[in-house]
Amino acid sequence: MSPASIFKNIVPKLALTSPMLMNAIFMISGQCILRFDPYFPTRPYDYHERLLQSLIPYIAEKGQIEDEATLVAAILLRNFEDFHAGTQGQSHLSTFELFYGPEGWVFDMSSPVVQAALILHVHTEVSQALLNQPTLRINYENFILPALISPIDEVSWGNRILWLTARILQWAQKSVRTMAEWQYLHSLVDEWERRRPASFDAFFYQEGNPHAVGGGYPELWFSGACHGESN
Template structure:
């Protein structure tokens, strides 16, 4: 969604004309998506998946294959297919991935030796990077895959670069939240400053064209926030998601006494506001469908902090809507939240 040249939209299908492994990966993912969003036969996806593995796995045993961009693209596509079979929470996806992590680590070693790559390979790296974000969030483990040294500056650049910077920032925040440095106040302050600097220094093109506090005037609904391009939508989503993680893992919050209760209340208010914004952006820019996935991850992670029944109902509906429209599994997250909320359908 943040690739200005849209390699996976335009180049990957063309490459699939002459690469049977890539072709079968595309067909497998497409069939899996259809089976999760309609009555399409589930076994069609399984057949293409197995057929793809028959040519992909032997090829990846060859060190030369690491240089084959079409095979790397096929690996990324199959990895996404495998993620579609894993709940947002409640499972460890690493045991399901047939070896793509090891493959990408080999790619990382290659990059370390030769960091100059084509724009298509860079797009593949970013796709792998985003996939690792989701895995880290699902397992609440440190971010482990660092294929390349991403741009983290706030210097002038095109909109795609600004959006990519927020993705790299989320990786840093996840490592802080779930890694060894999670108690470092100096690291927290630096990440929070980076988060705010992105919002202050981003191009004016990222500012929404239309904003309304809530969609129906009720005062208790998600905002209507309409952006211009996909990169603007996703840049905003990743920046807010990072802030949610930082606010929740703030090491300066008092652990005991009245000050703890007050600080926790302030955190909950900020988190609820950010989640409402994430959902509002997703609903207002439905063409950028990954925005819904970002919103659902936030709901799964911090939805327990919502105590108002109407809020809970709308968040639950967002999870259902995302799974129905896009096939992304949210049932486990819904079940966990319903238990916390003591949900009975009313």
């Protein structure tokens, strides 16, 4: 979700001086480990509780999040709770308000960390909208990040189609929709298909076999996670 690999290269360094973010990383790590090894002695909810014990007083004192490390910790908290509780996961905070306040965008949107956190928020909104059709709260008619307007790398191309997906879902939730709007959205997706790098093409395809054990679904193989998810 970040051309600069923010979550790999920068977030761990931020955690060295932010106990909240460190607990958030351990919380998400424990959650991931348990998906593959349910008997591993990790306790993600212990880190979840530690994070809340710090984050709730922080927000109560300051009224909003003011630093990037705490912003990322809050985003990871939201994703952790969504994973465990689905549509009811947003129990401790709305991440939309972390970015947008009465006077507009709260953070410096040119920051790579803020941009990566925002895209993660968009990813969550899209996932929830596909499953449960809640209201998408960002105005997706505007590309607020320059990299979404003119992508220059594979990650930005992937983020652009994610943003367009959110825009289409938002259009579908309108009470009044026109064919002209639909055709315009269709043209934006067609443009993405024409201009995206060739690396987004599947390098292997296999037809499905309905008689196979397990359903025999068709298979598409991609060289990277962002390619598969974008498709």
